[in-house]
Amino acid sequence: MNQQTEQFQTYFNNLIAQRQLSHGYLFTGDDLPGKRAVVKSVGQALACPSFAEKGQACQNCEVCERISADQYPDILTIEPDGKSVRVDQIRELKDWLVKSPVEGLFKIAVIEAAESMNPSAANALLTFLEEPVANVHMFLLAKEAEQLLPTIRSRVQQIHFQPDDQAFIIEQLQNQGVTSAHAQIIARFSSETVERLVEDYDENNIQNWFLALNQFYNLLATGNRSAFVVIQSRLKPFLSVQQTLDSIDYLLMLNHSTIRQLTASNSTESPKVGIQAKFVQQLLAQRSLAITHLLNVNQTLFEVKQRVSANVSPQLAFERLAIKLCQWR
Incomplete structure (x- = not known):
């Protein structure tokens, strides 16, 4: 296994x-x-x-x-x-x-x-x-x-x-001009999403997107109400319907990685996903996270994805997400 x-x-x-x-x-x-x-x-x-x-x-x-x-x-x-x-x-x-x-x-x-x-x-x-x-x-x-x-x-x-053979996929992405750090993350998406992200790839733009999502997830995972502000200050440029759906998939990846590391028997082991791994390690080192809340994050993200797929405004859906998850403390 x-x-x-x-x-x-x-x-x-x-x-x-x-x-x-x-x-x-x-x-x-x-x-x-x-x-x-x-x-x-x-x-x-x-x-x-x-x-x-x-x-x-x-x-x-x-x-x-x-x-x-x-x-x-x-x-x-x-x-x-x-x-x-x-x-x-x-x-x-x-x-x-x-x-x-x-x-x-x-x-x-x-x-x-x-x-x-x-x-x-x-x-x-x-x-x-x-x-x-x-x-x-x-x-x-x-x-x-x-x-x-x-x-x-x-x-x-x-x-x-x-x-x-994910290493081979990462190598293929790098051959298409994607940086190593970004390739390790993009390779985790579905093949359709990978194709779309590579076609529109811009190193600075995708870096800003990933970092904005990292900050947003940090605040959601810790129940910090500043998450609502981040939607306006950092995420607004990335709130088209398709990119919002991709963003939710990315947030789910982060949440799964955090839960797995938090509950792993060998807590020093970390997934090989570049800047994403570094972010999760820092989050776990600096914060006291509740597994019950992280599981609630997972379910709520799934519900938000349903709403956006049903034509609810991405910004409104994210704002509801922040309000719901940041009332727990």
Whole structure:
């Protein structure tokens, strides 16, 4: 199991411990074994009798072993029937989801190759995502988020699994004129976003954007009401709809990195993401952060992304974000 998978498992353990596991997630990237391992880890954390005491599944009990072997009745995986996931499969899945759990207190549905859903299947799934059921969690596994309907993407939280060949991607970006520090960050975005950022790349402009977002995140993470001022003073030039959506993805990256470092068993270990890593290290060294607040930051950013995707003014959405997150102290 690689370090990235372990970090995501820790991240989801914290969500479950704080009762903040969302109803829907989209796992993107090429690391299918890692995605599957994280989903199984979520199921084990929800079902294992030892989780409440230890904060993680034991991996050894009969329940954990059955989940690892895909033998747990309340976890269902859908795979493409031929080249696509068909509408009949989604309808059968929906019928299964609304029934009471057989053994546990939850249900988990996994759709592999979710990008292969035909339009009818995707629309059938959308009706379920629009009215989530308590204690039912959906995991969509896809290589690229952009291959799914925007309406589906806006109703699930996206987590990107970095490819093992990320060093090659960073090298390609540098060959296109992107600085090393920026390439390490840009490589973490989806391929569509990477293409857009490289096409419009300006070193000074993107540096100012990243630094403004770093400052904004610092204030959000610590509940500092100055976050509201930063929207006007530093972020306003970057508040087109598309750049706001990219900004939220960047803030989610920062938040995930902060949570993973804050909860890592080896607190001296840091992700290799250049200026972003340096910023997160400084934030953790100088501030006392509450994991419950950071998990709330994550959920609120997701809600803001939904609003902006639904044509709410980016500035207004960010102002509401600052007001909500900076009332906690």
